[in-house]
Amino acid sequence: QVQLVESGGGSVQAGDSLRLSCAASGHTFSELAMGWFRQAPGKEREFVAAISWAGATKMYADSVQGRFTISKDFAKNTMYLQMIMLKSEDTAVYYCASGVGTRDLTQPNHYPYWGQGTQVTVSS
Secondary structure, X not given: OOXXXXXXXXXXXXXXXXXXXXXXXXXXXXXXXXXXXXXXXXXXXXXXXXXXXXXXXXXXXXXOOOOEEEEEEXXXXXXXXXXXXXXXXXXXXXXXXXXXXXXXXXXXXXXOEEOOOEEEEEEO
């Protein structure tokens, strides 16, 4: 069973930066494909970014391309989402997800393991 714990959310102003962390345990980290999803009030959960098990493949939603960077630190068993130039529309609860052998990194139903979420609020 994979356990995921997110941290790093908070309230910031538009244009600011934040870095989210997702610490993983319970499975060999280098075998995990991982992703970030977000859900704003009244909206469906949406794909933000994903990274393959070895870190060779990274994918981003069009809305965050060029502003967000996903990475994995294999020494710390932690995935990160560096967010810069934040906008009010980035406000949401951000969830970390992981899976083994995940086929489509952009689809939430392809990830069996989820963190509890961390709130990001961006004020304009």
